[in-house]
Amino acid sequence: MVNSPHFLGYTAVGSEYTKGQLDMREQFDWATPLESTWKEDDPDYLRLWGPSQWPTEEELPGFRAVMENFLLDTDKLAHEFTGLVSEALGLGPEKLYEFFEPPGQMQHRGKMIKYPEAVEGGSDQGVGAHYDSGFLSFLVQVTDHQPGLQVQNAAGDWIDAPRIPDTMVINIGKGLEFLTSGVAIATSHRVLSPKPGSGTRYSVPYFQQIVQRVVLGEAARTLKFPPEILAERDARGKPVADSINYPEYGHLPAGHAALIGRNKSHRDVGAKWYPALFKEIFPDGAPA
Ligand SMILES: O=C(O)CCC(=O)C(=O)O
Numbered sequence: 001m002v003n004s005p006h007f008l009g010y011t012a013v014g015s016e017y018t019k020g021q022l023d024m025r026e027q028f029d030w031a032t033p034l035e036s037t038w039k040e041d042d043p044d045y046l047r048l049w050g051p052s053q054w055p056t057e058e059e060l061p062g063f064r065a066v067m068e069n070f071l072l073d074t075d076k077l078a079h080e081f082t083g084l085v086s087e088a089l090g091l092g093p094e095k096l097y098e099f100f101e102p103p104g105q106m107q108h109r110g111k112m113i114k115y116p117e118a119v120e121g122g123s124d125q126g127v128g129a130h131y132d133s134g135f136l137s138f139l140v141q142v143t144d145h146q147p148g149l150q151v152q153n154a155a156g157d158w159i160d161a162p163r164i165p166d167t168m169v170i171n172i173g174k175g176l177e178f179l180t181s182g183v184a185i186a187t188s189h190r191v192l193s194p195k196p197g198s199g200t201r202y203s204v205p206y207f208q209q210i211v212q213r214v215v216l217g218e219a220a221r222t223l224k225f226p227p228e229i230l231a232e233r234d235a236r237g238k239p240v241a242d243s244i245n246y247p248e249y250g251h252l253p254a255g256h257a258a259l260i261g262r263n264k265s266h267r268d269v270g271a272k273w274y275p276a277l278f279k280e281i282f283p284d285g286a287p288a
């Protein structure tokens with residue numbers, strides 16, 4: 001991944017951070033096909049979208065086609081689902097589509113993740129408590145009989161989200177929460193490493209992205225929800241959550257908020273490709 005300004009590629013175990021703590025997972029990040037249109041004078045965050053890195057056909061025959069088709073298929077599902085969310089929130093079926101570029105002009109992301117067993121007495125942070133950055137995430141839990149994924153309920157309790165065969169877990173991202181002024185609450189979630197001796201866990205999330213140039217906290221004011229939807233939101237109150245990421249959606253373009261998140265998670269990549277932003281985030285250097 002360190003070779004990619006788009007944060008796409010392979011990450012070894014123990015080099016990614018959530019809330020300042022190391023995650024214990026190995027992963028391959030890839031995205032729907034898109035050439036980078038970023039130029040020197042453009043804002044940095046437009047550089048987040050660009051081509052994936054692939055092993056050669058000789059090394060892994062057919063891998064690229066399978067991976068790209070999986071994301072493109074899941075993206076169709078996510079796109080339809082977005083229309084249903086828009087309708088369910090009383091906005092009409094088309095409204096939320098205003099926050100997407102036309103197909104082929106934006107990029108959605110995926111990850112193939114391997115969580116090794118925890119070592120006795122070691123860290124069990126597969127990935128720490130966080131929100132996903134975008135709109136909706138669709139997650140395939142590959143491994144059977146392997147707990148790990150947990151979501152936080154409104155009271156702040158961590159609840160297991162075990163694998164149910166032939167289903168995907170759908171998480172709400174922080175972008176959708178900002179855009180809906182908290183009507184849709186982002187899912188605070190984490191993964192605990194498999195217990196020693198219980199085997200490796202695999203999962204494959206798809207992350208639906210949003211337009212990069214829009215400040216979601218401002219765009220939110222243009223969405224008119226029916227009063228009964230707002231009343232439900234207000235009656236529900238503010239949930240308790242351990243996750244803290246992406247407060248920047250309130251005042252920065254969505255792409256910038258996403259880029260800050262990537263810099264915090266993958267510091268080696270951030271320091272190499274976005275040195276000025278990296279220094280803003282970590283003025284005294286990245287803490288160990
Ligand atoms: O592995 C999982 O089940 C969840 C992964 C996740 O939350 C993420 O990568 O954002």
Ligand SMILES: [Fe+2]
Nearest residue numbers: 130131132189
């Ligand atoms: Fe996540």
